[in-house]
Amino acid sequence: MVGRDGERARLSAFVRAADGQALVLRGEAGVGKSTLLDLAARLAAEDGQSVVRATGVEAESGLPHAGLHQLLYPLLPTSDDGPSDDRPSDHRPSGAPLLSAGARAALDAAFGRSDGPPPPVMALGIAVLDLLSWTAAKGRPLLLVLDDGQWLDGASAEVCGFVGRRLAGRPGVKLLVAVRADTASRFDTAALPEAQVGALADADATRLLDLHHPRLGRQVRGLVLEQAGGNPLALLELPAHLTADPGDRAGQDLLGLHGVPLPRRIQEIYAARLARLGDTVRAELLRGALDGSAARPGDGPAPIARYRMREVDEAVACGLLVVEPVTGELAFRHPLVRSSVVQLATPDQRRSAHRVLAQLHREYPERRAIHLAAATVDPEEGVAADLEAAARSATRRGGARMAVSWLTRAAELSETRVDRSRRLGEAAYVAGQADHLGRARSLALAAAAPGTDESPAAVLADSYLALYRDGEVRATHRRIVAAVERLRDSPDRRPGRSDRGADLPDEVLDRLVSLLLAVSQYAGDRATWRRTHEVLATLGDLATERAWMYGSTWSDVVRHGAGWSRQVERASASLADQDPWDVTRLAVSAYHLDVLSPLRPYLERVVDRELDTGAMSSGIVMLHLVLLDQLALGQWDAAERTGHRALALATERGHGLFAHQTRAYLGQLAAVRGRTAEARELQAAVDAWARPRGVGFLTQIADAVGTTAALGDGDYETAFLHAIGITAPGAFRPYAYQASRTLLDLVEAALHTGRAEQARAHALAARDAGLPDLSPRLALITHGALAMTAEDGTEAAAHYAAAQSHPAAERFPFELARIRLAHGIGLRRLQGAAAARLPLTQAAKAFDRLGAPAWAARAHAELRAAGVAPQTPSPAPLPLTWQERRVAELAAGGLTNKEIGEQMRLSPRTVGAHLYRAFPKLGITTRAALRDALTRVSHPTPAP
Numbered sequence: 031m032v033g034r035d036g037e038r039a040r041l042s043a044f045v046r047a048a049d050g051q052a053l054v055l056r057g058e059a060g061v062g063k064s065t066l067l068d069l070a071a072r073l074a075a076e077d078g079q080s081v082v083r084a085t086g087v088e089a090e091s092g093l094p095h096a097g098l099h100q101l102l103y104p105l106l107p108t109s110d111d112g113p114s115d116d117r118p119s120d121h122r123p124s125g126a127p128l129l130s131a132g133a134r135a136a137l138d139a140a141f142g143r144s145d146g147p148p149p150p151v152m153a154l155g156i157a158v159l160d161l162l163s164w165t166a167a168k169g170r171p172l173l174l175v176l177d178d179g180q181w182l183d184g185a186s187a188e189v190c191g192f193v194g195r196r197l198a199g200r201p202g203v204k205l206l207v208a209v210r211a212d213t214a215s216r217f218d219t220a221a222l223p224e225a226q227v228g229a230l231a232d233a234d235a236t237r238l239l240d241l242h243h244p245r246l247g248r249q250v251r252g253l254v255l256e257q258a259g260g261n262p263l264a265l266l267e268l269p270a271h272l273t274a275d276p277g278d279r280a281g282q283d284l285l286g287l288h289g290v291p292l293p294r295r296i297q298e299i300y301a302a303r304l305a306r307l308g309d310t311v312r313a314e315l316l317r318g319a320l321d322g323s324a325a326r327p328g329d330g331p332a333p334i335a336r337y338r339m340r341e342v343d344e345a346v347a348c349g350l351l352v353v354e355p356v357t358g359e360l361a362f363r364h365p366l367v368r369s370s371v372v373q374l375a376t377p378d379q380r381r382s383a384h385r386v387l388a389q390l391h392r393e394y395p396e397r398r399a400i401h402l403a404a405a406t407v408d409p410e411e412g413v414a415a416d417l418e419a420a421a422r423s424a425t426r427r428g429g430a431r432m433a434v435s436w437l438t439r440a441a442e443l444s445e446t447r448v449d450r451s452r453r454l455g456e457a458a459y460v461a462g463q464a465d466h467l468g469r470a471r472s473l474a475l476a477a478a479a480p481g482t483d484e485s486p487a488a489v490l491a492d493s494y495l496a497l498y499r500d501g502e503v504r505a506t507h508r509r510i511v512a513a514v515e516r517l518r519d520s521p522d523r524r525p526g527r528s529d530r531g532a533d534l535p536d537e538v539l540d541r542l543v544s545l546l547l548a549v550s551q552y553a554g555d556r557a558t559w560r561r562t563h564e565v566l567a568t569l570g571d572l573a574t575e576r577a578w579m580y581g582s583t584w585s586d587v588v589r590h591g592a593g594w595s596r597q598v599e600r601a602s603a604s605l606a607d608q609d610p611w612d613v614t615r616l617a618v619s620a621y622h623l624d625v626l627s628p629l630r631p632y633l634e635r636v637v638d639r640e641l642d643t644g645a646m647s648s649g650i651v652m653l654h655l656v657l658l659d660q661l662a663l664g665q666w667d668a669a670e671r672t673g674h675r676a677l678a679l680a681t682e683r684g685h686g687l688f689a690h691q692t693r694a695y696l697g698q699l700a701a702v703r704g705r706t707a708e709a710r711e712l713q714a715a716v717d718a719w720a721r722p723r724g725v726g727f728l729t730q731i732a733d734a735v736g737t738t739a740a741l742g743d744g745d746y747e748t749a750f751l752h753a754i755g756i757t758a759p760g761a762f763r764p765y766a767y768q769a770s771r772t773l774l775d776l777v778e779a780a781l782h783t784g785r786a787e788q789a790r791a792h793a794l795a796a797r798d799a800g801l802p803d804l805s806p807r808l809a810l811i812t813h814g815a816l817a818m819t820a821e822d823g824t825e826a827a828a829h830y831a832a833a834q835s836h837p838a839a840e841r842f843p844f845e846l847a848r849i850r851l852a853h854g855i856g857l858r859r860l861q862g863a864a865a866a867r868l869p870l871t872q873a874a875k876a877f878d879r880l881g882a883p884a885w886a887a888r889a890h891a892e893l894r895a896a897g898v899a900p901q902t903p904s905p906a907p908l909p910l911t912w913q914e915r916r917v918a919e920l921a922a923g924g925l926t927n928k929e930i931g932e933q934m935r936l937s938p939r940t941v942g943a944h945l946y947r948a949f950p951k952l953g954i955t956t957r958a959a960l961r962d963a964l965t966r967v968s969h970p971t972p973a974p
Contacts, residue, residue: 032241032262033234037066040225044204045073045173052194052205054179054217057227059293059366060263063208066227067175070206074173080165081173086181087322093396093432094424095140095154097186101176102158105165106137133160151185152638155192159200162193166202178365179207180215191220212293229260238262243269257295263364267299293366300370303348314339315350316375316383318360319368320401321390337390381405395420396432403439414443418453421460434461438473455538458491486538489513493545498647501687501723503553510546511565514539518569543569543577544615551584551618551767552687554726559585559765576601576615583619586765591804595623605632610640611648617655622767624805627841630659641679650676650688657695661702662807664843664880669699690719694731701738702844704884709739730756730768737775742884744947746782747940753779760791762799770801774811774845777818778852782946784939790819806838807845814849823860830856834869847876851889854896863896870896888950895956910948915964917944918952922960 031038044053055063071081084101136157138144149157166172179187194205209217211226230238235255239246246254246269258264304312321337339360345351350367351360362368372380384405391397399420406413417440421433437457444450458473473491493510496502517539543566550562566573566581579597582590598620605613617633620626633652640649653676660669673696680688697712713735720728733755740749753776757769773796780789793815802809810833817829830853833839839846854870870893877886910918913934920930927938927945934941945957952963 031065031069032238033230034062034066037225037227038069041066041070041206042073044206045070045079046077047204048201050197050200050203052197052222053207054220054222054224055206055208055227056211056224057208058211058261060261060296060364061227061229062262063227064177064364065262067177067206067208071173071175074171077171079171079173080169081175083175083177085322086176086178088181090322090397090400091181091183093183093400094185095183095189097176097182098158098189099141099186101174101186101190102137102161105161105172106141107134107161107164130160133157133164137161149635149639151188151192153635155189155196158189158193159196162203163200166200171202172204174203174205176205176207179209179217180213182215182217184216187216187220191216191222194220194222230262230265231260235260235262235265239265239269242266263366264296267296270299296364297366297370297373300350300367301374303350304370304374306348307344311342311344312371312375313379313383314342315345315371316379317386319362319371320380320383321387337387381407395423399436403436406443409443409445411443411445411449414440414445414449414453417443418456421456433457434473441476452538455486455490458488459537459541461491486513486517486542490538490541490545493549494647497545497549497552498685498687501552501690501720501725503549503558504724507546507549507553507558507561510542510549511561514542514546514565514569517542518572539569539572540574540577543573544580547577547580547584548615552725552727554730554765554767555724556765576612579619580615583622584767587622587767587804588762588770588799588801589764591623592800594619595625595805598623598625599628602629605629610636610645610652614648614651614655617652621655621658622805624662624807624838626655626659627663630656646679646683647685647688650680650683650685650692653679654688654691654695657692661695661699662842666699666703666881670696673699686719687725690716690725690728691731694728694735697735698731698738701735701742703881704742706739706743709735713739727767730766734768734772734775737772737779741775741778742882744884744888744950745943746779746946747943749775750779750783750785759785759788760795762795770796770804770808773801773808773815774848777815778848781818783943786819789815790821793819806836807842810836810839810842810849811845814845814852817849818852818856826856830869843876844880844882847873847880847882847885847889850876851885851892854889855892858892858896866896867893867898871898884950887953891950891953894953910951914944914948914951917941918948918960918964921945921957922964 044051055066057063067083071083074081082101082104084097086097087100090096133156135144136149136153139149140154140157162172162174176182176190179190182190190205190207194207197203197205207217207222209215229235232255235258239251239254239258242265243251243254250269254265254268258268304315307315317337318339339351342351342360346353346360350363352363353359354361362371375383381404384401388398388401388405391401395416399417402413402416417436421436421440424433424436434457437453437460441450441453441457444453454473454476461473489509493506496506546562546565550558553559563581563585566577569577575597579594579601583594583598598616601616602620605616608616613629613632613636617626617629620629633656637649637652637656640646640652653672657669657672657676660666660672673692677689677692677696680692693712694716697709697716700706700712701709713732716728716735717732720726720732733752736752737749737756740746740752753772756772757763757766757776759776759780762769773792777789777792780786780792793812796808796812796815801812813829813833813836817826817833820826820829830849833849834846834853850869851873854866854868854873857869858866870889874886874889874893877883877889916934917930917936920933921927925933927941930936930941931938936944952960954960954963
């Protein structure tokens with residue numbers, strides 16, 4: 031090696047450093063990056079380190095985790111490596127390195143060694159870190175060397191970036207990557223330390239040229255130095271293609287004196303050598319170039335059998351191939367040789383090579399698909415079907431972008447118009463689910479036959495756009511209904527379920543129906559759902575069980591949800607075999623039935639993968655579902671983080687519907703946490719956006735937010751008004767999904783505002799509608815409502831016991847704490863303070879743990895009234911409004927609610943509402959305590 035003193039010193043320090051670290055070498059083609067990698071590998075080997083090398087392959091840049099598999103294959107554990115251990119790798123006993131079971135599972139899933147879904151970047155990155163630490167702990171320090179990193183697939187590059195940023199503090203492991211400066215790659219944004227590899231200094235360039243070409247004439251020598259610009263590869267290759275006469279036109283053209291970039295000049299040199307080879311040798315080189323021959327697999331056997339070039343001594347002799355000194359494998363002298371081989375080949379020669387490689391990789395559907403797509407010109411149904419199958423596999427593995435490309439190519443190779451339209455529609459659907467709505471629209475238009483009604487694929491693409499971006503439910507619903515009816519009434523429709531090649535493919539109709547159900551869910555009104563169910567009923571056996579499940583659970587769980595929990599559980603047993611959007615829809619049904627928790631671990635595993643691969647729509651819905659489960663389980667800090675992440679993504683993508691849906695959920699969270707001003711601000715924003723558009727799903731949540739916020743403030747009259755905006759007391763408004771979920775809110779608000787009869791009627795309506803049999807949460811709150819409204823103490827005790835002993839009660843801690851608070855209040859009044867202490871203590875602790883200060887203050891006030899001294903200092907009394915203060919002062923003076931109302935021109939009910947709001951602010955529960963409590967609080971601001 032000539033020169034490079036600075037680079038050599040840095041690499042020497044890098045290799046010998048005790049701490050783990052990463053480094054990216056960046057430079058133009060031919061500048062010597064690979065030579066520097068060889069130097070680092072040799073230094074590491076001399077230092078007693080293990081070296082694993084890999085090379086990015088352009089043909090594999092679309093295969094998720096292909097590059098990472100090549101890099102890590104020699105390190106992956108086998109059954110001979112002994113049992114795994116769940117302890118973190120950083121805490122293993124000395125001398126007993128064990129790879130954690132979680133890391134093994136993540137690596138097996140990513141590399142197809144198990145049936146699970148590929149893990150997201152973070153989970154896989156942690157597993158790779160664990161694997162590297164485990165490997166280093168078993169023996170020598172480890173150096174990973176990656177050449178041509180610009181050709182690494184996106185998923186592998188992201189994991190390498192994640193790992194590289196976290197090697198510091200993990201002694202024994204280093205990562206060295208080389209990338210081209212003129213080719214974009216994921217390493218451009220990986221935030222890893224970089225070293226620029228520039229041209230050789232003039233003196234070093236002259237020395238290198240003289241060492242390898244000592245007999246050049248003066249003029250040629252000067253021309254080479256000028257044209258090479260310090261690029262080592264150019265200094266080595268250019269002289270052999272110059273004539274003795276520097277004015278020779280051919281030599282000048284070859285040197286690119288007219289501004290051709292240097293890599294192109296070198297490629298033309300290699301092209302000239304290739305042109306002198308025989309056809310057989312060039313065919314061998316082409317197959318090797320297209321398959322990444324001699325892409326370094328590391329010290330173990332190659333993970334994927336690559337094409338082995340044979341009888342190519344002629345190419346070795348002319349300097350196009352070299353023999354790897356360690357493995358004896360043939361390798362291209364430089365990546366530019368590989369590029370030259372491909373570019374010099376004719377289209378027919380490339381297709382012939384791809385056919386050979388497709389046969390070589392027949393056991394690997396996705397690799398085979400790459401070569402089949404390039405090998406076929408004329409329509410061929412067998413090839414199109416293989417590409418379609420590979421696309422489905424890629425979709426399940428999180429490769430939506432590659433699936434769209436393969437489906438588009440499959441459509442081009444389809445033998446019939448029907449199959450072409452179907453595959454383009456499939457590609458449009460996958461693109462739409464992956465949030466590439468513009469691409470989905472163009473594919474959908476291509477799928478439509480000229481002179482016909484708009485294609486179902488176009489309806490799907492446009493409807494997703496209208497729904498996600500603008501929240502348009504009315505017109506979108508009408509358009510989808512019309513498309514479903516056109517398919518249903520098509521004269522080409524076969525009896526019964528259609529075959530894959532029929533003009534009415536199952537997938538298109540199923541997807542239209544699923545979207546119709548989603549639009550109906552967001553509309554949330556009776557007329558829309560009735561029309562949807564009418565359409566569903568006319569489809570007969572064309573409507574799947576899933577469609578009926580969604581239509582029942584998403585619409586009106588009170589009237590249609592019975593019996594679906596078991597089907598949801600059965601369908602949840604095989605999540606890994608389902609497309610991500612199908613899993614998402616199933617999870618929505620699980621949410622409506624309050625059995626979402628078992629599905630949440632899967633959602634948390636795949637949501638990052640969906641977002642990483644651009645599938646924003648399904649990813650955001652998954653985040654919503656995770657948030658809702660965290661909210662139900664009382665994991666409110668985590669729910670808030672999830673909500674803000676979803677809001678940022680939805681806002682960034684311009685999804686107005688998802689953004690306001692997230693705000694609605696964050697409003698619910700703010701309301702239960704006592705942040706009333708924030709809750710009402712979010713409620714107003716959601717309501718102002720959703721109500722004009724007729725998005726009843728969100729206006730109902732907005733009313734629920736207002737109800738919960740008012741209950742927290744003790745403003746029971748306002749809470750009641752919000753609650754009856756969702757449903758009237760004593761009934762559950764059809765197709766209002768919040769009607770059953772706000773059962774406890776309406777009952778409590780009615781009781782506190784003197785509407786005991788309406789509260790009792792609503793509780794009995796819940797019992798008569800069979801809510802306890804629909805879901806565990808509805809069972810809990812129905813028993814709670816019946817207990818709160820019971821006039822007979824024995825009946826109340828029975829329902830309180832049924833609620834608190836329900837097997838799923840602890841899964842809903844906020845509702846359970848509210849029921850225990852009501853139970854304690856009732857016991858203190860009927861049986862005395864001693865009987866009330868246990869449920870009140872349980873309620874107070876739960877509210878404290880959840881972070882619900884208004885509810886906690888109420889529970890602690892009741893505890894004090896029950897004779898339990900506070901274990902922590904009482905919180906400072908909340909300020910009263912002017913009207914609350916005035917009502918409290920008059921009540922402290924002995925006036926009744928009616929008398930106070932006459933004096934202040936208020937109804938007795940409104941007076942009672944003001945007192946109920948004032949009591950928890952003052953930390954009291956009776957009128958008798960008003961006078962003393964008022965002396966402890968500051969005066970409110972004057973009345974306006």
